Amino acid sequence: MSKVPAITLNNGVAMPQLGFGVWQVPDDEAFTAVGHALDAGYRSIDTAAVYGNEEGTGKALAASGVPRDELFVTTKLWNSDHGYDATLRAFDQSLTRLGLEYVDLYLIHWPLPSRDEYVATYRALEKIHQEGRARAIGVSNFQIHHLKRLLDETSVVPAVDQIELHPQLQQAEARAFHAGHRIATEAWSPLGQGRGLLEDATVARVAAKHGRTPAQVVLRWHLQLGNVVIPKSVTPSRIRENIDVFDFELDDADLAEFARLDAGRRLGPDPDTFDVGA
Secondary structure, three states: OOOOOEEEOOOOOEEEOEOEEOOOOOHHHHHHHHHHHHHHOOOEEEOOHHHOOHHHHHHHHHHHOOOHHHOEEEEEEOHHHOOHHHHHHHHHHHHHHHOOOOEEEEEEOOOOOOOOOHHHHHHHHHHHHHOOOEEEEEEEOOOHHHHHHHHHHOOOOOOEEEEEOEOOEOOHHHHHHHHHOOOEEEEEOOOHHHOOHHHOHHHHHHHHHHOOOHHHHHHHHHHHHOOEEOOOOOOHHHHHHHHOOOOOOOOHHHHHHHHOOOOOOOOOOOOOOOOOOO
């Protein structure tokens, strides 16, 4: 049984607060990595059409023996498939590759403002949700102004906004907006992509204090903030390490130290200008 607590999304669907991401995992490696994650107790798996590993992910889910109703599967629509009809076709293709009859969460991967089709695209997600083929729908990399337009022009409040979020980019304004509209904040690159965060002196000091690894205290910070988090690894020991974060807590002094790490440092693209694959 998984020891990961669940949050309740704004439509009543339960989502594990910690999941397993497969970004940059080749399709032939996804089968093994997802299998290790499921063995370690993960039940939420996050993939995307553009990752090119939906097929390997789906095969791992099928081979795991874990009942479908115990799994939470997320995938995402890529930029080349924005638009109402294209979105419906792309979703069918993702389901086929995953070998599933439904997903638990379907997200628009990027707002792609240069094409200005994300409202029509989201309306296709609403249809998919209404048909029961996605238990929840949401977005990824949407800024507040993108969300406001969706709230004004569509009828289903996104359940999730998956954004770049780590101690060096804490996204306080976005998290506050999400909370005000009961949108769950999900963090991608929660460990800072291995680009210096885990070597930071503050993180190291907090880790030593608790007898934990830097990655574990960063993940714990996310969880205590209320973020949903999806760390990625293909190393079995790290896969197990990343889920072993539910038997300790950071104290107020630790959280204050982490708050001072916020540098507004974005590692990934700017959602207002990113249009790769459009």
